[in-house]
Amino acid sequence: MPPQPFSVDELAGCALFQGLDREACSKILACGKVRRVRRREIFVRQGEPSQSLFLCSAGRVKITQVSEEGAEIILRVITPGQIFGGFGVLIETPCPATAEALEASSAVAWSIRQLEELFERFPRLTANLMRILAHRLREVESRLRELSTERVSQRVARTLLRLARLAGRRVEQGVLLDLKLSREELAQMSGTTLFTVSRLLSEWQHRDLVGSRRGRLVILNTHGLVALAEDLGGRDTPESGTAATG
């Protein structure tokens, strides 16, 4: 067998394989087909019949949805160990979203057939999938609430914090967001426009909350961002500038 482009040990720890031993994981992974793509390439496109459930094994994948009018939002960013694309499979519906690689990525793909067989052999898999979906639902519901009730600055702050948890790497000055996202993409994750994101980031950069260079973001002051996300300090911190936090 040729060397696989993923480590079973690494993937064995992921949510999908919770409670399954290494051997089972190995077998399950062996049933899947590995798919590698380059930056910008598409795993599945919204509207296509959905054929597979994917497990990301390397890279970053953004899941987007466009409306009929062409407005596009980013539903989530997938990192290694997370699944995607499977919802359409599970309920046999055209794929509700597009999955595009943000960087060179690979994923293991299982067809509906294979999945059903695997569900039989490893009932735990169904249970895990159920829990993953429950988690996602909970998360998306929270975002729905945020989008309904919070102002843009809060939502952008939350987006950055979420990205930090997802793909943050400690560096000396703070937390580097280890993915290249444009202002527009940040906007699509926060429910706003690239202009507003740009303005907010500029402001926050002046306040030393974040550092940004085209696509490379560093969170310098997590607490400050959290404060923004929770709207402590009211609308606009009347006397901002050199903040009183000292």
Add this chain to the structure above:
Amino acid sequence: MPPQPFSVDELAGCALFQGLDREACSKILACGKVRRVRRREIFVRQGEPSQSLFLCSAGRVKITQVSEEGAEIILRVITPGQIFGGFGVLIETPCPATAEALEASSAVAWSIRQLEELFERFPRLTANLMRILAHRLREVESRLRELSTERVSQRVARTLLRLARLAGRRVEQGVLLDLKLSREELAQMSGTTLFTVSRLLSEWQHRDLVGSRRGRLVILNTHGLVALAEDLGGRDTPESGTAATG
């Protein structure tokens, strides 16, 4: 055994019991405990440890979520045959939302323990739950997109159409929304304020798209509403009044 306040035959058709025969449904239902509540009563409250998965057997239940600042939104309205409250159970987390009866309602409740046992005995149950969650996720993701990209009028129109599908009853003039929702509640479902909802409904009433009497809504012209939801006709139909479509 005393008569149950639900009909097995009726519930047997619901998504949770897909693919299970009447006998199995019967057994599963027998494991649960029936809970009846009056209008305004609460099944579970956000933040409590979640103890049960519920299957609504009669009535209407609204699922709401409040933010720390006290802003409340309605995530969905549950009708007979639908489950609720279980997500916390499935992932053992405090209940992420409140479930309040919009009218006298009843539901069958299973504890975590019972559920786990049932999952063993009826693997199909897990698969069904998985599919239900996948559906909900898909729906909520669409709403996230709508909330991000559409204007208020579209979203309110969509809310009405959604309610019509959920609880619409054909009457001579059109489709009666068979649930008492206040302007405020419609607003909480659409991500806006009660004032804006009120204004929109007034306008639509003049245009004979809907009829409304305190809490009783009738959709008179579904196509018109769909057009609004999809934003055909642009921002404001410059020369509205007697529209040019006639």
Add this chain to the structure above:
DNA sequence: CGCTATTTTGAGATGGCTCAAGCTATGTGG
């Protein structure tokens, strides 16, 4: 080393929110 995509910034427009008042169904007690 110029080209192009991305980002920044400004200026202006506006949709929808806020708040204040008045209105009206609906239910209640006399």
Add this chain to the structure above:
DNA sequence: CCACATAGCTTGAGCCATCTCAAAATAGCG
């Protein structure tokens, strides 16, 4: 059966957060 109380609804006026559009600045890329 009617007058009153009350919760819910409507409407107006003003405001402001955010969007839109235009143009200039910048950073990467080939």
